Amino acid sequence: MKPITANFRTKAAETLEDQQIQQSIEHVYTGFFKGRLNAAADTNNWEELRTKGKAIKDHTIANLDYYLSQLADNVEKNGGNVFFADDAEEARQHIIDIAHKRNIKTVIKSKSMVSEEMGLAEAMNKEGFETIETDLGEYIIQLANETPYHLIAPAVHKSRSDVAKLLDDNFSDSEPIPDATELTMMAREKLRGVFARADMSVTGANFAVAESGSIALVTNEGNGRMSTTVPRVHVAVMGLEKIVPSIQDLSTMLRILIRSAxxxxxxxxxxxxxxxxxxxxxEGPEEFHLVIMNNGRLKLLEDEHSREALNCIRCGACLNACPVYRKVGGHAYGWVYPGPIGAIVSPVLTGLKDANNLPNASSLCGACHDACPVKINIPRMLLELRYRTAEGSTDPQERTSSAKERGVWKAWRMGMMGRSRFDLGARLVATALRPFTRKGWLKKAPPPISGWTSTRDFPAVASKSLRSRLSNRLRRVK
Ligand code: SF4
Known part of the structure; x- marks a missing residue:
């Protein structure tokens, strides 16, 4: 999938205007967000579990090479094959080669964000394999020819009538069916036939356990279990960070993942x-392959300010908590990973130049940090990325602020560093902005600060500072 992170503002504006989507994505708050709060409240040692989860991820990421090699050894001991792919293209090609060599006709997929990074379903269909998503949400998205809207609920933006129309357009001659149960049964019937004829499956891995060489899949529809038992070839794909050292660690991670999701x-x-x-x-496949993909993750590992993003277990809780995601929706982020975590991962993986709007898609309220089951400090990383786009990056391609903008901030900094300079600066700015001020408000600021008033009014700069007003008043009192 080609990243189009540069379109954030346009896509966000479109979603804000779309009443149907606004209504549909309410569920991330009323359903998932509130569900997580209730689940956390019902779990006595919730904070302890989060602390433990963070410690497990910190330790694993600090010793990633050791655990990856242990995982690979154990998968091979169990009779599986392991392939380390440096990027999405290498991973995709490896899976396509397996399918060609095994004379595969039908491939079933269960939900996997890493396979979305690879654009795998599209590529396999182009190669002539019938490739079908089996998670109901992903199946709907595939029929609509769209990308997932949410980490765990890919079709959350679709209304029941959207789904009815999609299924009707693709399969039925009758009128669209409005009933959710009937719609689900219709999709189920179609997918049963696909499961029966599939000869290869591609699944993700919520976690891979280094000490046993196993992978764990979490689903609510059973498609993961069907995918891993019915076809003769099973390929599991994972990002190299999706690893835990032991089964005991897995038990902690599953408890926080499912409750948070x-x-x-x-x-x-x-x-x-x-x-x-x-x-x-x-039962079970005759062949098992594990594809472990880098695709920029080592860049995250090397970057001490963004490394913590590798702790993410893709639960989606930060999306549900984020007031910006809940309004602008998933497609505005332009790549596989939406929401607060996407605003960190996408700029680092796809390049800050195109994704420079994403770190600004946050009010920095901290709700994502509070919600994260592994306590990832998302606001801190967003601030670091903002700093890089403004002036901190050594790569001129990434530093997106104009020379004029940097000049304004330099003058601001100088002004703030001395009392007399501050007073003089405030007087100058108040005088310069007076022609644009009406009744105490600045409604349309001139360039280069026009962006500040493009969507809201700004209070006019006071002609006298608080300090000078107070000293005047004190003088009058005396
Ligand atoms: S950053 Fe935290 S809350 Fe967001 S998806 Fe990852 S683990 Fe979940």
Whole structure:
């Protein structure tokens, strides 16, 4: 998928105007956000679990090479194959090669953000493989030819009638069916046929366990379990950060992931995959492949200010908590990862030049930090990225502020560093802005500060500072 992060403002404005989407995405607050709060309140040791989760991720990321090599050894001991892909293209090509070599016709996919990074379904369809998403939300998105809107609810922006129309356009001759149960049954019936004829599956991995070489999949629809047992070839794809050292650590991570994602204590299915079918097993694939993808993650690892983003377990809680995401929606972010975590990951992975609007898509209220089950300090990282786009980056391509803008801020800084300079500066600015001021408000500031008043009024700069007003008053009192 080609990142189009540069269109943030336009896409955000379109979503703000779309009443249907505004109504549909309310669910991220009324459903997921409130569900997480209730689940946390019902868990006695919630804060302890979050602290433990953070410690597990900090430790794993600090020792990533050790745990990745342990994972690879154990997957191979279990009879699986491991491939380290440096980027999305390498990963995609490897999976396509496996499919060609095994004479595959139908590929089923279960939800995976890493496969979205690869644009895998589209590429495999182009290669002539019938490639179908099996998570209901992803299936809807695939029929609509769109990208996921949310980390765990890809079709959250679609209304029931949108879904009815989509299914009707694709499969039925009758009128669109308005009933949600009937719609689900219709999709289920279609997908059952696909499961039956699939000869290869591609799934994600919510976690990979280094000590056992297993992967864990969390789903509510059972499609993950069907995908890992029915087809003869199973390929699991993961980012290199999706690793935990032990089964015990997995148990902690599952508890915080599921509660933070949907507010459930446990999801309907938690599937553990230990590789291909063994001789005494009746079900399972004949072949198991694990594709571990870098695709810019090592850049995050090297960057001490953004490294913490590798702790993310993709629960989506920061999206649900974010007042900006809840209004501008997922497509405004332009790439696979939306919301507060996307505003950090996308600029680092796809380049700050195109994604320079994303770190500004935040009120810095801190709700994402409070919501994050592994306590990722998202506001701190957003501020660092803002600093880089403004003046801190050594790469001129990334430093997006104009020389004029930097000149204004330099003058501001100088003015703020001395009392007499501040007073003189305030008087000069108040005089310069007087022609633009009406009844105490600045409604249309001139360039280069015009952006400040393009969507809101700004209080006029006072002609006298508070300090000089107070000393005048004190003088009068005496
Ligand atoms: S940053 Fe935290 S809250 Fe957001 S998706 Fe990742 S783990 Fe969840």
């Amino acid at each position: 949907t507010g459930q204590r446990i999801s309907t299915y938690v599937t553990m995959v230990n590789g291909k079918r063994t001789v005494d097993e009746e």
